[in-house]
Every structure is written in structure tokens, then in C-alpha cells.
Amino acid sequence: MRPGRLPAIGGSVLHAGDAAASVREIAHTADVGFEVEAPTMAALFEGAALGLSAAIVDLDGVAARERRTVAVSAVDRTALLHDFLHAILLLAQVEGFLVSGVEVQAIDGEAVRAVVVGEPVDPARHRLHGEVKAVTWHDLAVERTTAGWHARVLLDV
């Protein structure tokens, strides 16, 4: 674990890590998508998780009050990213827990474990963007680049 990267519980800012993942929205006619670039696979997954969370809610308004652990395994890197994001989506949709910060603690090509911080949804206070139905497999990619890692994610909204 890389200490000090998560905001303290009770804080109000999102991911304060040193991962330097950059997340960029993709123009897609029907749905919402984003690309992530990061120096490490851990940072890539962190960036993608925040990209998903930002599609659900304005992250600025989500405080880091509680922690949850997310652990998934899958047959390959692409499936791993899909299932990791799906787990974050279920946190929002089943438990009503909005994520504002992510730290990947351990990752290889087939398993990931992360701690996320955030708080229970409050429709009166949080600026929800609407419902993300699913993380699609269409064009989903996790690739190594010369600079590190690249991912492409399309959401069904």
C-alpha cells in the first residue's frame, strides 16, 4: 500500500493521489465514454473508477466519509477493468454509495483490490447526473503504451 494517497475520512476532496491519471471524455452519439492514460496499471484503474464516478455525480460534492474495499478477479485485463468498474457501479446502485476517491492496493492482470472512499447518496445535496446503466464491452480496451497504460471505456446511460 502506498500510504497517504487517500483523502482522510471526513475530507471533502476526491482522489488526491500521485497517480497522475488523465481522464478525457470520448464523444459518442448515444452513450458516454472516456479514455484514461496513466503511468501504471494501478493508476489507470484509479483514473477509470473516478471517470465512472464522475459520470454518475459531480465529484466535488461527494465527501470522503466512509471507506469500502473492492476486490475482483477476471480472466484478463480487459475483463478485470470491466468487472472492477461494474463493482463500483453496484456500490452506487445497490448500496447508494458514491465514490470520490480510489486507491488500488494490489493489482496484476487478473485481480485487483482497491480501497474507495465516498459517502451515501443524498439526492438533496449531491448533483447526480442520472443513471449509468452499465459498463459496456464495446471498444473496451486496456493497453500498454510507450508512456504507460491506456484504457477506453464506454458506458450505457
Added chain:
Amino acid sequence: MMELRRVGEVVWEIPRHGGMRVPARVYASEVQMATLRDDPALEQLVNVSHLPGIVGHALAMPDVHWGYGFPIGGVAAVDAEEGVVTPGGIGFDINCGVRLLATRIAAPDLGPVRDRLADRLFASVPAGVGSGGAVGSLSPRDTRRVLERGAAWAIEEGFGRASDLEHCEEEGRLRGADPDAVSETARTRGRSQMGSLGSGNHFLEVQRVERVHDPGAAAALGLEEGLVTVMIHSGSRGLGYQVCDDALRTMGAAMQRHGIAVPDRQLACVPLRSAEGRTYLGAMAAAANFAWANRQVMAGLVERTFGEVLGAGPATLGFRLVYDVCHNVAKLEEHVVDGRPRRVCVHRKGATRAFAPGHPALPPALRAVGQPVIIPGDMGRYSFLLVGAPGAMAESFGTTCHGAGRVMSRAQAKKAGRGVDLVAALAERGVTVRARALSGVAEEMPWAYKDAAEVVDVVVRAGLARLVARLVPQIVVKG
């Protein structure tokens, strides 16, 4: 650039090439084709034509646009014995669909209560995003009954009336539903969402019948110029999304075993007759039934709310279900392919069944007029009521378009809306809007969509459907 041959006034063909098992056909005007030609949706249509067992043509309706896996507005019929089922050809929102309610309320009568009615509808029909549905949390027993019985469950719970069933596609209940094939996660996602709209392009709209194009059909369906209608667009909510997600994971792993390769992982598929295929079809039917129950509950809430606000009883209000169609589903049907009847599984992803007059699947009340087809446009202009026509049976596996089709991404639409008072802009068009998030309104503004009239014009010219009436929005409630 992809080769496109014009084979009819509004029909274009992509000849077989590469791994295509059948040619693809696109319904579009010349003007629409000029912009569609370079759209990724056509590449996706070509991918669809790779599906094992596909027969006839892979089809795109004139509202086709770039989706994930299948294009939205795509249709594929596969042989019921040899073919595959692909959840990507149905979508995450299984049985996303539209229902249209007719009333005996004269549109001017809404004038004095319009704002209050908008407020009350907004309050009584929840979005279910960050909040629950209208009927609280479903018990495990009720969840099972919903999955087995569909709209009939909602009627038994006091929403709507028994006669509504014959005005729903499949009578509001897809046979073959297998509640046990629906995962616990899917049940959990849907449990508190019964009777909720969702967000995105889902809506509840109070409309006025602006123009009747086919008086005979309109009269048979209970529509008159100047009367109020209500349209509800929603689907199977989190339960359906999870059924699709579960199936894609299972099928992705099973494809290799079945010796199937597809050009896009979202098109993961398995033989219809395989264990995975049968499990998915059972779960899909159960999710479809959840969606019918959901729309039935919301229709009941709408009628109650009108009664409270207008202080009138059911006889005065005259609520009556015109029809309820699904536009994301796969169904086993019989169609004539290459001159002989064949049992096929028709995948409709953003496309509507449009059975012609006389079809045996239609109830007696609709057999002479044909199956009603509901085409929502955008919330600033108009929507349409059509009926299926013989051309659909001959050419498109009894299918027509489902809506206007987007032309702008959500981000582009939001950008176009910056600095614009969206609520005032809609008010200028005579539309009262209530929405939980203005960003959602911006994404769905008229400029983000094709003109639904042009889409409808193409399917009418192609002989897939007949135009019955044009409906204009009065009140729009967004999730």
C-alpha cells in the same frame, strides 16, 4: 468507404464482404444517407451480419445510430435452430419500451392546472435515481410474481385494468420467463425500482393530439385531435441491466467452447439451443416482464394523479391504453424468409415490432387496424403514432423504427445548451418541463436529435408502417 447500393427509394444495401454471412440493408432517405455513410453505426451493422445463423439481411432503421455492439436501430433475425442469441442485440435495458395512453380530456382543460399537474406528476412518478420506486421494496415473493406475470402483476396490485393486457405487446408478459435464471444481484438492483422512470432519454410526457392523419385508424385506437395523451418511456431498470451484464460475462467465456468468434466483445453470443442460450432467454423474458410491470405501475400512478389534480373520476378522464411496445428485445417469431416460413429469433435493438393488419398475434380489437407503433420524437417537437404495414412483414421481420435517433453526443448537446435557459426555451415551444437535473434536459434537447418526422417519413415511404397521428408535448417529466 463502404460500398452501398441503392436498392429501393429509401433502401440501401451493403453487399456481403469479409465475414458477413448475409448482406446488410439500411432504410434511409438520400439526405439521411449523406450523413450516415461515414457513421460507425454502419460498421456495427456489418458486424451484426457476422452472427451465426443470421437470415435475410442485417437491418438498420432510419433512426440508426452508433451504439455498443449492435447499432441502435438494428435488427437481426437468426434461425431458431441454428442461430445464436446475443444480449448485445437486445441491450442492457431489456424491454425498454413506450406506452401511450389516450384520454377523453380536452387539451385546453389542462391550462389552468398545467403547472400543478406537472409538479404532481414529477412527485408521484419517481425517477428511481438516488431514490426508490413508487411501490417500495418488492418482497422476494412479489419479485418472482413480477418476473413471471409482468403487467398482470401490476394490475392485480391495483394499477390499471385487466383490459390493458391485450393492448400490450405479448399481453405484457413474455412466455418462457425463468425467474431462477435472474441472479440475486439483478433482483437486488431491481427490488426498490418498481414504478420508476430512470434517467437518460426516459420520460413521461403529457401530449395533445395535434393532427390525425388516418381518421379510421385513429378512431379505432381512441384518438381525436385536441385530446390529451400520455406517453411513458422506460424499461426494466437495474434488474434488466444486470441480466444483460451477467449474460455477457457467461457468454464471453462460453463462446470459445461453442467455436464462435465475433468482431466485438459486446456481440458475445451462444447458440439459442445451448444451456447458456436457454438460460439467457429465460432471464431476458423475466426482465422484459419486470419492464411491463414497471410501465403498468407508472401508468396507474399517472391516472391517479390526473384524477387528483383535475378532481375527476375515471369515466370523465377516460384513460385507456392505446398500446405498449418494447424496442429492446429478442423474440421467437415466424417469418417468411426466401419464400418459405421460418421460425426465427428476431433481435430488435432500438427497433419496434410493427405487425401488419391481419397478423394472428394481434388481439381481435387491433387485427383490422394493425399493431400500433409508438415513435417518441424529442421533447420540443412531436411524437408519432403509427401502425404496422404489410411491407414490414415482407421486408423487415415485422419491424420498424423506434424514435428520432441522436445526432449529437450528450457532451455536444450540453455544450450547445450552455448559456441557454432550457426551461424557458421549452416554455416558448409550449412545453412545461420538470427534471431532476438540468444537465439531463440539455442532453435531450431537440437539437440533439434527428427530426422524428423525417424518420417516420422513411418508414412510411418504405411501406413498413402507416402514419396515424402526430402528438405534441405539453408537459415533460424527466428522471
